[in-house]
Amino acid sequence: MLLAPCFFLFFAVWNVPKSDETSVHNITVLANVNWTDTGLDVSEGQEIYFKALGEISLQKGNPMAHCGPDGYDLKSVQQPLLDRNIGALIGKVSELISVTVDKETGEEIRNEIFKYFFVGSENKVSMPMSGRLLLGINENIVGDNDGEYSVMVSIEGIKSR
Ligand SMILES: [Ca+2]
Numbered sequence: 001m002l003l004a005p006c007f008f009l010f011f012a013v014w015n016v017p018k019s020d021e022t023s024v025h026n027i028t029v030l031a032n033v034n035w036t037d038t039g040l041d042v043s044e045g046q047e048i049y050f051k052a053l054g055e056i057s058l059q060k061g062n063p064m065a066h067c068g069p070d071g072y073d074l075k076s077v078q079q080p081l082l083d084r085n086i087g088a089l090i091g092k093v094s095e096l097i098s099v100t101v102d103k104e105t106g107e108e109i110r111n112e113i114f115k116y117f118f119v120g121s122e123n124k125v126s127m128p129m130s131g132r133l134l135l136g137i138n139e140n141i142v143g144d145n146d147g148e149y150s151v152m153v154s155i156e157g158i159k160s161r
Helices: 003-014
Strands: 023-030 035-042 047-057 089-101 108-118 122-126 131-137 146-155
Touching (some): 108 122, 131 146
Antiparallel strands (some): 047 122
16 A cells, blocks of 8 residues: 555655756867757856867868867967967857758758857856857868867756755
């Protein structure tokens, strides 16, 4: 007779979100992709810790164009964050508003609100808005790049106040 309520209680406790738990995710950010979707949704003000390793080439075949997650000591106009090193690891939080299809080219046009932020080799960042977290390279011309960064993303649980 008592078995069923006990099971129910166990199940209910099991399903309580563990709010103070830290979740760690390892993301591979390819240098020749504009943005890598981490699959993680974040909230504005949420503190996220990033640690990145690896080396990329900003121009395949150019032995001078190598850099790590802090980037190459150079700034250009061809990069999302103009005041940071080219090639540095950066982040973007994006909220997709709508997807429309260009009638002539059939190309998907994503209408999104987004904010960029700097990551580098190690950083703790307060999320600038709520949305999907993406990671990328601080460079616009990524098609000629090579290599990848390995990024550890550590999200602290939101503690109730
Ligand atoms: Ca490049």
